[in-house]
Amino acid sequence: MSSSPTRGSKADExxxxxxxxxxxxxxxxxxxxxxxxxxxxxxxxQRVSAVRLLHFLADQLEQVADGTVTWERFGRLIGNAVADARSGTPSNWDG
Structure with missing residues (x-):
């Protein structure tokens, strides 16, 4: 068992x-x-500022074509926004 987590391992989980x-x-x-x-x-x-996170969250929410956001979809949207903000690469998937 490692004494410190590998880079990003917990966040990715x-x-x-x-x-x-x-x-x-x-x-x-x-x-x-x-x-x-x-x-x-x-x-x-360090790469995740409020502006960056909110930008990617807005991008994800704009992709919801039908305007319906269930808890399941909301979790995926936030998960995508956080992953995008951490990587700097926008995803094009509304979940």
Whole structure:
């Protein structure tokens, strides 16, 4: 067992959990885990500013053609926005 996590390993896990979430509680749990990860490993999150995250979230929400956002879809949208903000590469998938 390693004494420190590898770069991005926990954040990637929480992003995937968020993308897979289908209920309010699952979405909230994954968002809180991401928040904790950003607090515990700030170096991993240096590229993610509020402006950058909100930009990618807006991009994701614009892709929802029918205007319907369920908890399941919302989790995927936020997961994509966080992943995009961390990587700097926009995804073109509305989940």
């Amino acid at each position: 929480w992003i995937e959990r968020l993308r897979a979430a289908s209920t309010r509680d699952e979405v909230l749990g994954a968002v809180w885990d991401l928040r904790d990860d950003a607090y515990d490993f700030p170096g991993e999150w």
